[in-house]
Amino acid sequence: MFSSLAKLGRYRALIQTLVVRDLKARYRGSVLGFFWSFFNPALLLFIYTFVFTKVLPSSHPASMEPFALFMFCGILPWTWFSSSLLESSNTLIAGGNLIKKVLFPAEVLPIVTVLANMVHFFLGLPILAAFVLYYQRPIDPVELLWLPVIVLVQLILTTGLAFFLSALTVHFRDLKDLLGNILTLWFFATPIIYSVDMAPADMRWWLNINPMTHLMRSYQEVLFFEGSFDHRGWLLALGVGSVVVFLAGYFVFDRLRDSFAEEV
Amino acid sequence: MKPAIDVVNVSKVYRRYARRRQFATLKSALLDGSLLGDLKPDETFQALKNVSFQVPKGCTYGVIGSNGSGKSTLLKCVAGITRPTEGEVNVDGRISALIELGAGFHPEISGRENIFINGIMLGLSKKEVQRRFDEIVEFAEMQDFIDAPVKTYSSGMYMRLGFAVAIHVDPEVLLVDEVLAVGDQGFTHKCLDKFSDFRRRNKSILLVTHSLDLVEKFCDEAHWLDKGGSKGEGDPKKVVAAYVMNVEDSEEHSLAKAEAARLAASASETPQAPPPDVDGESAPENPVDDGETARDGFKATEGRWGTREIEITNVSISGPDGESGHVFQSGDDLKVHMTMTANEPITDFVFGLGLFNADGVCVYGTNTNLEEFQPSEIAGEASVTFEIDSLDLVEGTYRLDLAAHKADGYPYDYHRLLYTFRIKSKIRDVGIYRPAHRWTFGGGIKIQRT
Numbered sequence: 263m264f265s266s267l268a269k270l271g272r273y274r275a276l277i278q279t280l281v282v283r284d285l286k287a288r289y290r291g292s293v294l295g296f297f298w299s300f301f302n303p304a305l306l307l308f309i310y311t312f313v314f315t316k317v318l319p320s321s322h323p324a325s326m327e328p329f330a331l332f333m334f335c336g337i338l339p340w341t342w343f344s345s346s347l348l349e350s351s352n353t354l355i356a357g358g359n360l361i362k363k364v365l366f367p368a369e370v371l372p373i374v375t376v377l378a379n380m381v382h383f384f385l386g387l388p389i390l391a392a393f394v395l396y397y398q399r400p401i402d403p404v405e406l407l408w409l410p411v412i413v414l415v416q417l418i419l420t421t422g423l424a425f426f427l428s429a430l431t432v433h434f435r436d437l438k439d440l441l442g443n444i445l446t447l448w449f450f451a452t453p454i455i456y457s458v459d460m461a462p463a464d465m466r467w468w469l470n471i472n473p474m475t476h477l478m479r480s481y482q483e484v485l486f487f488e489g490s491f492d493h494r495g496w497l498l499a500l501g502v503g504s505v506v507v508f509l510a511g512y513f514v515f516d517r518l519r520d521s522f523a524e525e526v
Numbered sequence: 527m528k529p530a531i532d533v534v535n536v537s538k539v540y541r542r543y544a545r546r547r548q549f550a551t552l553k554s555a556l557l558d559g560s561l562l563g564d565l566k567p568d569e570t571f572q573a574l575k576n577v578s579f580q581v582p583k584g585c586t587y588g589v590i591g592s593n594g595s596g597k598s599t600l601l602k603c604v605a606g607i608t609r610p611t612e613g614e615v616n617v618d619g620r621i622s623a624l625i626e627l628g629a630g631f632h633p634e635i636s637g638r639e640n641i642f643i644n645g646i647m648l649g650l651s652k653k654e655v656q657r658r659f660d661e662i663v664e665f666a667e668m669q670d671f672i673d674a675p676v677k678t679y680s681s682g683m684y685m686r687l688g689f690a691v692a693i694h695v696d697p698e699v700l701l702v703d704e705v706l707a708v709g710d711q712g713f714t715h716k717c718l719d720k721f722s723d724f725r726r727r728n729k730s731i732l733l734v735t736h737s738l739d740l741v742e743k744f745c746d747e748a749h750w751l752d753k754g755g756s757k758g759e760g761d762p763k764k765v766v767a768a769y770v771m772n773v774e775d776s777e778e779h780s781l782a783k784a785e786a787a788r789l790a791a792s793a794s795e796t797p798q799a800p801p802p803d804v805d806g807e808s809a810p811e812n813p814v815d816d817g818e819t820a821r822d823g824f825k826a827t828e829g830r831w832g833t834r835e836i837e838i839t840n841v842s843i844s845g846p847d848g849e850s851g852h853v854f855q856s857g858d859d860l861k862v863h864m865t866m867t868a869n870e871p872i873t874d875f876v877f878g879l880g881l882f883n884a885d886g887v888c889v890y891g892t893n894t895n896l897e898e899f900q901p902s903e904i905a906g907e908a909s910v911t912f913e914i915d916s917l918d919l920v921e922g923t924y925r926l927d928l929a930a931h932k933a934d935g936y937p938y939d940y941h942r943l944l945y946t947f948r949i950k951s952k953i954r955d956v957g958i959y960r961p962a963h964r965w966t967f968g969g970g971i972k973i974q975r976t
Contacts, residue, residue: 279646283632283639290634290675363626365606366647523608524540 266369266516273370277377280370284378299385303341307334307393326457328397334390335485336454336478339413342383343420343474344445350375350424351431351438358526368522369515372424380417394485405484405491412480415497419473419504425511429518432525454478476500528618530699530730531581531604536613538574538599538754573599574610575755581699581747583618584728586721588735588745588762590769592776596754597734601625601703604732619698622648626703627688633677637668640676641691648695658694665716666690686713693720700724703734718744738766774853774950781852781946788944792830828925828944832937835872836904836930840865843926843947856919856951856960862912864928866939871905875938879912880927882943889919889958895933918960921951 289295311330314321322329350372360366394401431437452474453461461469469475476496483491574596581587589597602608603615605623630647631640641662645655663672666686676684693700700721721731721744735741741748741762748762750769757772758765842850842863854860862879878893894901926945930938967973 275652276646279643279652283635283643286639287632287634359626359629360647362607363623363629364647365621365623366630520609523602 267512269367270369270373273367276367277370277373280374281377281381284374285381288378296385299382300389303334303338303386304389306337307331307389310334310337322456322460328393331390331393331397331399332457332482332486333455334393335481336452338383338386338390339416339477339481340449340452340454340474341386342379343416343477344449345382346376346379346420346424347427347445348438348441349379351427351441353424354428354432354522355435355526361522361526368519369425369512372428372515373421375428376417376421376424380413390485399486400488401485402490408480408484408491408494408497411501412477412484412497415501415504416477418508419477419500422504422508422511425508425515429515429522432518432522448472448474452478453482457482473500473503527583529580530583530585530618531579531587531732532614532616532618533577533579533600533604534614534616536574536577536600536603536610536615537572538596538603538608539611540571540573541569573754574603574751575753576613577751577754577756578613579749579756579759581730581732583730584725585746586725586731586733586744588733588741588748589751590735590738590741590748590766591751591757592773594753595751597751598625598703599754600751601701601732601734605701617699620649620695621699621701622692622695622697623701624689624692624703625701627685627692628676629688631676631684631688634675636675637672637679637687641672641687644688644691645695648692650695658696662687662690662694665694665720667713682710689717693717698729700729700731701734702731704736738770742766777948778852781948785852785944785946788828789830792828792941792944828942830939830941830944832929832931832939834939835870836866836868836875836938838864838866838928838930838939838941841928841941841945843945852946853948853950854917856917856921856949856953858917860914860917862926862928862945863909864911865907865909866904866930867907868904871903872938873901873903874932875901875904876929876931876933877910878927878929878931882925882927883919883958884923887958889924891927893929901933916962917949918962919949919951920955920957920960921949923948 285296289298292298294301307330310333311328314329314333322332326332353371353375354361354368357366357368357371360371361368427437427441451469452472453469458466458469458475458479476493477500479493480491480497483489483493577596577600579587589600591597599608601623602625603610604617605621605625606615606617607623607625628644630644632643641659642652642655645658645662646652650658663669666683666689668683668687668690671679671683676687679687702721724731733741733745745762747760748765749759750757750765752772758768843852844850844861844863845854845858848861864877876893876895878891878895880891881889883889924947925943926947927940927942928945929940931940932938
């Protein structure tokens with residue numbers, strides 16, 4: 263397993279090309295092209311702003327203003343997470359031609375999916391930054407240095423899960439549909455449109471065993487809440503857990519690898 | 527010297543799951559607790575059995591065999607796409623596998639970008655692709671379309687581009703699976719030239735194909751696979767000849783089986799079926815059927831009818847060796863032998879025969895009346911033999927009408943298109959009939975038979 267893990271480095275050029283291909287192909291033929299990557303999150307932010315200032319102004323405590331910005335801090339990384347998982351569950355089947363007909367390292371496919379979605383996440387960040395500036399949120403530049411760490415933890419965790427899902431979906435096709443529902447449930451079980459403090463005390467324990475809670479809380483503390491980044495302990499612990507998930511995911515993937523060419 | 531490809535006792539077993547598995551899902555697997563049980567195969571299919579061979583460097587090695595004989599599985603094992611269940615495959619040097627051309631092309635982006643992506647997928651660096659780019663485009667004859675998205679390409683263009691990229695990876699070992707059918711004649715020649723070029727540079731080619739000509743002309747060695755097992759290896763001419771013999775045998779079997787089934791079906795029909803036609807010629811029974819007859823001359827009208835006052839009890843077709851069979855060489859002498867029984871003595875009778883090709887066209891039809899035989903009597907057991915001295919037909923499948931009827935067409939026993947035989951020919955001429963002929967050349971022509 264570790265020998266094939268070591269090979270991953272050699273696929274850098276391949277991964278890079280495929281990510282670029284993925285991004286290019288996604289908006290090929292649309293008039294605005296890459297701008298959609300900006301517009302989609304921007305439009306989303308406008309919708310949330312409208313709903314939570316005009317329609318449901320009392321859904322949150324006053325200390326959480328601007329609430330749309332708060333939600334945006336969570337929704338942006340969540341979108342990266344959930345679309346990565348949804349797409350990676352299908353990625354080996356969609357790339358079946360490559361696996362069956364060409365000598366092709368299959369693990370590249372889920373990695374490419376996660377990375378391509380990460381690029382979309384990055385393209386959403388300027389929108390977030392613009393609104394942070396617009397609302398003149400107090401941002402501690404030192405805390406911002408944690409942002410790459412948070413992103414890295416999320417990347418490792420997501421890739422590990424993507425390995426699991428892509429490999430298992432080859433054998434259990436309905437995992438794809440199951441996953442859609444699980445992700446919806448997971449979205450509401452994660453403090454994204456509410457904060458951990460708003461949850462009832464007896465729910466906290468449940469929220470704490472959800473790894474996404476700690477990622478979202480980290481984003482929110484760094485980008486939204488004032489005060490120091492107290493959640494860093496949880497984040498680092500999650501980082502260690504993510505590495506375990508990554509290795510376990512890769513292990514499962516590697517074990518099932520030989521079946522792909524026959525089952526896809 | 528180390529061989530380029532070394533295949534040692536390779537077996538490949540595919541797992542097959544029973545029907546229920548297709549409907550089984552993760553959910554049901556979890557509910558039944560049968561997760562592990564479901565992952566176990568219910569039956570297995572052995573695609574390759576103990577295949578061994580070596581391909582020395584610089585050798586072009588052909589693999590032949592009928593469909594399902596394991597050729598492609600073998601190629602995939604050599605390419606490393608699937609792992610053999612048992613045995614070992616060692617390949618020395620970079621492999622490029624032309625198994626499916628253009629696998630991995632993305633339809634939305636341009637040919638130019640796809641060349642880069644495909645090249646990198648096949649193991650080149652970006653710089654290496656850059657260096658070969660012009661050559662690839664030129665080889666694929668795609669100069670004008672290289673910046674158009676691949677989805678706008680014709681299938682020929684798509685394949686040409688895929689081939690061009692794969693071949694310019696410059697592998698030590700090239701695996702080719704039946705891909706030469708991709709282009710027009712010109713392109714095929716170009717591919718063959720490229721293969722020859724490979725050979726000169728001491729690189730190895732493993733070629734899987736149904737084109738026996740190609741194997742004979744092009745390969746240094748050949749390997750015949752049958753139902754996953756090795757049937758023979760060595761000189762391409764000998765291996766191909768052995769394979770062709772075997773194919774004829776199995777065609778013989780399948781034709782005999784089909785014929786038995788047809789006879790069984792027609793025997794159970796009621797005797798007085800459609801109206802007969804007089805001379806066993808191909809006049810359609812029913813004008814409405816005409817279109818169908820033209821499309822599939824065999825299907826529309828086969829069958830058996832008549833009063834059985836004279837009953838044709840057995841028919842055999844035999845070739846020069848005198849043995850009854852179904853596959854003959856063009857130019858063989860051929861005997862059609864009928865045995866029949868007349869329960870009462872009969873004085874008005876005609877024997878007829880019609881020969882049809884696969885398009886339903888009557889190649890030849892005749893009967894004893896047309897050839898001015900005057901019947902006197904038939905009684906009890908009798909036999910009729912129709913003998914053709916030289917069956918000058920082009921390659922194809924043919925069917926026979928055989929009949930005994932009255933001079934006015936009243937049928938005793940009419941067998942319509944019930945007997946099939948196949949003609950094989952070394953010469954690929956076309957048409958329905960091969961007149962005896964010769965070529966003569968004079969003056970400034972230099973020409974000779976290969």
